Amino acid sequence: MFCEQCEQTASGQGCHQWGACGKGPEVNALQDLLVYVLRGLAPVVLKAEALGLPVREINAFTCEALFATMTNVNFDGDRFKTYIRQALDRRNSLQAAIASAGDTEPWPAIATYEPQWDESLSSQGQDASLLLLQEAEGNIDIFSLKLTTLYGLKGMVAYASHAWELGQWDDNLFHFTQEILSKLGDTHLEVGDWVALALAVGQWNFRAMELLDSGHTGTYGHPVPTPVPLTAQAGKAILVSGHDIKHLATLLEQTRDRGITVYTHGELLPAHGYPKLKADNPHLYGHYGTAWQNQVHDFAKFPGAIVVTTNCLMPPHGEYSPKLFTVGAVGYQGLQYLEGETPDFEPAIAKALELPGFAASDVETDQPPRSVLTGFAHQAVLGVADQVIEAVKSGKIRHFFLVGGCDGAKPGRTYYTEFVEKVPEDCIVLTLACGKFRFFDKNLGHIGELPRLMDVGQCNDAYSAIQIALGLATAFDIGVNELPLSMVLSWYEQKAVAVLLTLLHLGIKDIRLGPTLPAFLSPNVLAILSQTYQLKAITTPDADLAACLA
Known part of the structure; x- marks a missing residue:
């Protein structure tokens, strides 16, 4: 091969x-x-x-x-x-x-x-x-x-x-x-x-x-900033991973009044920000686990049924394969596949009712519940654009960083955690996709009423991030490349390739990409992209921060 x-x-x-x-x-x-x-x-x-x-x-x-x-x-x-x-x-x-x-x-x-x-x-x-x-x-x-x-x-x-x-x-x-x-x-x-x-x-x-x-x-309505619990609650449970919000909505409809709590995993975290989805489904409770590459650990520990709706599926371990279901384009030989554009989730529901779910002793009670914020899509952020603009003009916000993209298991991705930890306190971090799980639960504080860490959404919500950038550029009457904005992206698979090509098509320059550059880019093609768009590989958090803020 x-x-x-x-x-x-x-x-x-x-x-x-x-x-x-x-x-x-x-x-x-x-x-x-x-x-x-x-x-x-x-x-x-x-x-x-x-x-x-x-x-x-x-x-x-x-x-x-x-x-x-x-x-x-x-x-x-x-x-x-x-x-x-x-x-x-x-x-x-x-x-x-x-x-x-x-x-x-x-x-x-x-x-x-x-x-x-x-x-x-x-x-x-x-x-x-x-x-x-x-x-x-x-x-x-x-x-x-x-x-x-x-x-x-x-x-x-x-x-x-x-x-x-x-x-x-x-x-x-x-x-x-x-x-x-x-x-x-x-x-x-x-x-x-x-x-x-x-x-x-x-x-x-x-x-x-x-x-x-x-x-x-x-x-489902425009996303709104929403706190999402990271702690479980006692009872039967289903975990839904992937990106497909419609499949999540279908499962929520079929589990209504069934005594089952539904948790999101991976890139479905931003689903909690959609107001109509949340309003109609109080049993959509919280988020469990982190990024896709940790699913072997997350899925093995989860005490309920698991549904994978899109990428990213890893070859499953036998210990949790019987409780794992796939839909849509996702598949693995031996796993139960639920067919159709509107799958019947009854087999997954039956498995969830059969499994023990979270016991009262599993729920953290000796410390305050942990949560993260999601839902900072383009309407939510541009809705407070006047605050953002005033904070920039007054010097309270010096710079914006978009730090996100695809996560992965390969060594070297701790760069992104270190980068965000070292971002100065007068800067805002926008993030999206599963790359955020390197730092999504960190408390970076606020600048005025604006949180310093804003989760824009899934990888496809690069559209929202672009709309935010375009909206701010219009408000300041400057080009996007003149904004105090730096993009520091991680990539893993082909959706990230598509998003990168979109950014280049829009003429966005000085993107930093890592943890390594694509093997399928020949030296000459890489030179073309570097010369035309100043596309560059990440180096170290300190060096890249200094260059972005220079």
Whole structure:
């Protein structure tokens, strides 16, 4: 196998024997084969679209299937075989409809590919993965940019899939997805063309995050600053991990009046900030555990059922596998999978009622309850923009830092904790995504009535952070890059790639990225990004703080 799409690749180069995420060679090959089949589906969808044939459902399927190939989403080889069959069935049906419409133009070879359904399927996937390199015709920079574009696209369609669940979509975004998939094999594009395509992924990822923001706020209200307990309460319990707030809402509806307390885990912490979700579901109580890479410890100790809604799933330990359920694009062989856009959570509910839950002795009673604040999305922060502006003008706020992104288990991520701890007391820290769990429970105090640590939300709420920056830039009548704002980001998987491309598309400069730079960026591509956008690697907290505040 060969995979370098995440930050934790072996030796910083790529995983060759077994994925650092726990993905095996066979699953890796099936994922690559699925991507190849989706690339063959793309020109068929574009032709059907041009002829006025309905393609929206197929576009949504493409997004979900590509989402499943992201790091730590799906490890189930059988599920990937199903996705491949479904993609081929949709392609063949669409080709028949196009022929019936009178278009008999021959298809490219990739659009007529049929795998051999035997024991060689994995090796066919390995061959398909090599084609992307061969199509770059030996140009390592073009290969690097193709990977950057593909990985950014994977992150973008993940957000688009969540938005689709909430009734939000943009047919132009779907069209762009198919265009990129169809162009991955293009041998006529130069380095500059691929840079432009990668930045276009960033542009459309901004649209995907906007759609998801509209879906969340239109359904559950705009987030408001909300304290979230970090301590448990006695009783039966279900833990919900991942990012999918609609699946969380569905489970809350099905557990209403069932005597079960629902806790969030990982990137679902910001769900507590949505007022309609909280008002309708008093049994959504608190947050348990921290970031995804700690789930082996968190899940083993949790005394109830656990539902994983999106990435990031780690290969589970047998001790807690029987109480673990997956939905959506998530899967692992042997785990119970709850199918459908609106899953029936009854098996998870039954497991929660069977398990002991938290005993009274488990609940901390000898000290004040611990909690954290979440819900500082764009409306909440810009709603007090006058206070922020006055604090800056009066010198009470010297600088803003956006410190967040994807967390991970690889050594070196303590940088972010140390950085936040050393931020001067006259500075504000905005944070988002699971990177915040390095410091989310620290009490940094206030500047006036403004907390110095503000949780903007999930990784997709980079949209909120951007809106905050744009709003403040407008209020000060300056450009975003002139704001007293520094971005210090951590990355792990492909959603982070998509968000980074969005920031670059918007022209935001001087971003610090770590803990290491992507292995799929060639030296020349990295030089282009460094020269154009001053993108740089993190160094040490002290040195980077000094540079930001200079």
